[in-house]
Amino acid sequence: xxxxxxxxxxxxxxxxxxxxxxxxxxxxxxxxxxxxxxxxxxxxxxxxxxxxxxxxxxxxxxxxxxxxxxxxxxxxxxxxxxxxxxxxxxxxxxxxxxxxxxxxxxxxxxxxxxxxxxxxxxxxxxxxxxxxxxxxxxxxxxxxxxxxxxxxxxxxxxxxxxxxxxxxxxxxxxxxxxxxxxxxxxxxxxxxxxxxxxxxxxxxxxxxxxxxxxxxxxxxxxxxxxxxxxx
Amino acid sequence: xxxxxxxxxxxxxxxxxxxxxxxxxxxxxxxxxxxxxxxxxxxxxxxxxxxxxxxxxxxxxxxxxxxxxxxxxxxxxxxxxxxxxxxxxxxxxxxxxxxxxxxxxxxxxxxxxxxxxxxxxxxxxxxxxxxxxxxxxxxxxxxxxxxxxxxxxxxxxxxxxxxxxxxxxxxxxxxxxxxxxxxxxxxxxxxxxxxxxxxxxxxxxxxxxxxxxxxxxxxxxxxxxxxxxxx
DNA sequence: GCTTCCCAAATTGTATACAACATGTATTCA
DNA sequence: TGAATACATGTTGTATACAATTTGGGAAGC
Numbered sequence: 134x135x136x137x138x139x140x141x142x143x144x145x146x147x148x149x150x151x152x153x154x155x156x157x158x159x160x161x162x163x164x165x166x167x168x169x170x171x172x173x174x175x176x177x178x179x180x181x182x183x184x185x186x187x188x189x190x191x192x193x194x195x196x197x198x199x200x201x202x203x204x205x206x207x208x209x210x211x212x213x214x215x216x217x218x219x220x221x222x223x224x225x226x227x228x229x230x231x232x233x234x235x236x237x238x239x240x241x242x243x244x245x246x247x248x249x250x251x252x253x254x255x256x257x258x259x260x261x262x263x264x265x266x267x268x269x270x271x272x273x274x275x276x277x278x279x280x281x282x283x284x285x286x287x288x289x290x291x292x293x294x295x296x297x298x299x300x301x302x303x304x305x306x307x308x309x310x311x312x313x314x315x316x317x318x319x320x321x322x323x324x325x326x327x328x329x330x331x332x333x334x335x336x337x338x339x340x341x342x343x344x345x346x347x348x349x350x351x352x353x354x355x356x357x358x359x360x361x362x363x364x
Numbered sequence: 365x366x367x368x369x370x371x372x373x374x375x376x377x378x379x380x381x382x383x384x385x386x387x388x389x390x391x392x393x394x395x396x397x398x399x400x401x402x403x404x405x406x407x408x409x410x411x412x413x414x415x416x417x418x419x420x421x422x423x424x425x426x427x428x429x430x431x432x433x434x435x436x437x438x439x440x441x442x443x444x445x446x447x448x449x450x451x452x453x454x455x456x457x458x459x460x461x462x463x464x465x466x467x468x469x470x471x472x473x474x475x476x477x478x479x480x481x482x483x484x485x486x487x488x489x490x491x492x493x494x495x496x497x498x499x500x501x502x503x504x505x506x507x508x509x510x511x512x513x514x515x516x517x518x519x520x521x522x523x524x525x526x527x528x529x530x531x532x533x534x535x536x537x538x539x540x541x542x543x544x545x546x547x548x549x550x551x552x553x554x555x556x557x558x559x560x561x562x563x564x565x566x567x568x569x570x571x572x573x574x575x576x577x578x579x580x581x582x583x584x585x586x587x588x589x590x591x592x593x594x595x
Numbered sequence: 596g597c598t599t600c601c602c603a604a605a606t607t608g609t610a611t612a613c614a615a616c617a618t619g620t621a622t623t624c625a
Numbered sequence: 626t627g628a629a630t631a632c633a634t635g636t637t638g639t640a641t642a643c644a645a646t647t648t649g650g651g652a653a654g655c
Contacts, residue, residue, distance in 0.1 A: 176608080
């Protein structure tokens, strides 16, 4: 296994851990630990961390190492503002530009997502969902939109981790709806129907927004004031 | 002068050179040369180059060093597609969120731009113009839009270098119009008039588009077919 | 004369040693 | 007892040495 492979393995590992909140927002990353865990010297490890910072996965603090990018309320607000516009633009361009090979890749991604829904872990669901949207980004292929889209996908996945651990009937049905929307998105792209693709982007994102609202504003706990027992 | 300062100097130098096309698109960057020019070892130089890649200034090719990011026709097309949407969103958010201090910074940037128009070099004009728009980006302050906006600004500056070396009456008048639009943008932001700010974004960008069309499709050369003398 | 292959030189990528900085602890003095 | 400072420890940033890969030129073969 060459150093290049180990470097890519480190990259993939950290990406997956961040996306699935295996490494929660704000978690410190130790260069030395990563070095010997992946059998690399600190130099390439630091390069990987810089790359991940560029893509929005981690934050580097001067003389104080790397940490998983945080998700402050202010950042969530930014997310809600930017996501619909960017996503609609991405799907519109995807419908305009997708190649036959890319459409097959999208169908494959959707198949993997469905498989994860049936029998995968929460992490599998989050990662396969991200993969589906990444393919739409590749279809759009706009060098100026992709950096923003990538960052949206990262935090979309992290917020949605709750989504993929369905605790309520509503969430189970939301997951099924999301999968259906993926199918409709594929159809719109195959038909090169830009308007429909843009509409579906908004709809798909509205669904996620509902989930996120549950995440931010969960149902109040049962019980009277003064009760302090847990379970 | 500490190493940190020299590192920042290298960063600033390369950014300015790329923005003003002192280093043209595609130009190779030599790590070793930069190292002893700025009295740094190759390690921090490489880190700077990676940062610049993340921001869209340069491209790193596997085992073949860094080069100034190119400006292919395909990328220009991406630019024309994404710029109006992103820029309108940025100015809309700027009008919504700008603080008093930021408005002063924007006025200062505009003053510097005007000064450059009067008696600055083409590079000064390009850099002060970029600075003006960077301030609007800071005002918008949206973590998801800024990466895209930054890349647009880089290539906007590079395409516009021709713009800031006015060779024709049309271009001189365009420059004056651009400056006027900056003033109107400041006013819209000060009034927190989002709609007006978004309109001005489109108008300001349409002006630039005209310049770029001249850039891409200049007037045909005079002279008959078969002439081969130059000057 | 042209192509192909191989080697040398240069450049990029990695490892390690060293320097600078930050953090936590213990000791000392008020 | 409390606070402040000095020091020890660990972590980050930089320099340099080394390995691997690319590139250009020259010699050999067709």
